[in-house]
Amino acid sequence: GAVVSQHPSRVICKSGTSVKIECRSLDFQATTMFWYRQFPKQSLMLMATSNEGSKATYEQGVEKDKFLINHASLTLSTLTVTSAHPEDSSFYICSAAPGLAGARPYEQYFGPGTRLTVT
Amino acid sequence: GQNIDQPTEMTATEGAIVQINCTYQTSGFNGLFWYQQHAGEAPTFLSYNVLDGLEEKGRFSSFLSRSKGYSYLLLKELQMKDSASYLCAVRETRRGDYKLSFGAGTTVTVRA
Numbered sequence: 001g002a003v004v005s006q007h008p009s010r011v012i013c014k015s016g017t018s019v020k021i022e023c024r025s026l027d028f029q030a031t032t033m034f035w036y037r038q039f040p041k042q043s044l045m046l047m048a049t050s051n052e053g054s055k056a057t058y059e060q061g062v063e064k065d066k067f068l069i070n071h072a073s074l075t076l077s078t079l080t081v082t083s084a085h086p087e088d089s090s091f092y093i094c095s096a097a098p099g100l101a102g103a104r105p106y107e108q109y110f111g112p113g114t115r116l117t118v119t
Numbered sequence: 120g121q122n123i124d125q126p127t128e129m130t131a132t133e134g135a136i137v138q139i140n141c142t143y144q145t146s147g148f149n150g151l152f153w154y155q156q157h158a159g160e161a162p163t164f165l166s167y168n169v170l171d172g173l174e175e176k177g178r179f180s181s182f183l184s185r186s187k188g189y190s191y192l193l194l195k196e197l198q199m200k201d202s203a204s205y206l207c208a209v210r211e212t213r214r215g216d217y218k219l220s221f222g223a224g225t226t227v228t229v230r231a
Contacts, residue, residue: 034218043206043221044162093161095219108219110154110161 003027004096006111013084014119020080021114023094029074030096034108035067038091050077084118091115123222125207130228131197139192139225141207150210152219153181153192157203165205166192194227202229 003026013019023033032051036044048069050056056069068080077096081088095108123143131137143151150169154162166174168183168190180193194201207222 041226043223046218046220049218091159107164107167110163113159113161115159 002109004109004111006094006114008114010115012117015085016083018080018082019084019116020078021092023077023111025075025096028098031099032097033071033077034095035079036093038093086118089116089118123207123209123220125222125225128226132230133197133199135197137194137227139205141190141222143188143209145209145211147212149212151183151190152208154206155203156206162206197229199229202227
């Protein structure tokens with residue numbers, strides 16, 4: 001149980017285009033989803049927290065107009081990188097939290113990640 | 120805010136034991152997680168501590184001292200497949216979001 005999928009797993013796009021990444025909880029409902037970014041040999045940096053049906057909360061320094069997050073249902077959140085630039089190339093990982101219904105309160109289950117390369 | 124510190128790299132031989140330390144400073148502490156991450160993959164859950172003491176799960180054990188802001192992950196009987204990055208993550212109650220803050224990770228290399 002507690003499987004989270006991400007699509008696509010890898011994407012290459014040209015500078016200036018937009019890319020959408022999907023995060024799905026397959027066998028549970030996620031009240032909260034988190035989006036992280038990880039640069040090579042660095043740790044996960046939280047970008048934003050997404051709650052179903054409400055606006056995402058962005059961490060300091062993360063541009064909300066550039067990284068659009070939509071949490072349309074209890075099983076799906078999307079991250080759209082708008083007007084991507086080479087410096088946006090990174091490993092993007094989502095996690096989903098079942099909230100109090102989880103085995104451990106608010107434990108996060110991670111997706112497999114999306115490798116974005118902007119050329 | 121929080122500062123989470125762990126060593127950058129550790130090397131050990133197959134069959135040995137390695138201890139990865141993690142120190143943290145945070146307000147509203149609400150649990151500490153250890154994750155394993157292989158290169159290019161997402162983190163996988165290893166352990167969770169919210170009370171002081173040792174949690175043992177097979178070859179992996181995790182210890183927490185809240186008063187010292189200190190945890191360690193103990194890996195016993197090391198196997199080659201244990202070569203990975205180990206992330207210490209602290210959960211804090213802030214605005215009810217239960218966010219996780221991650222350390223930079225410790226890369227463990229297991230040698231034959």
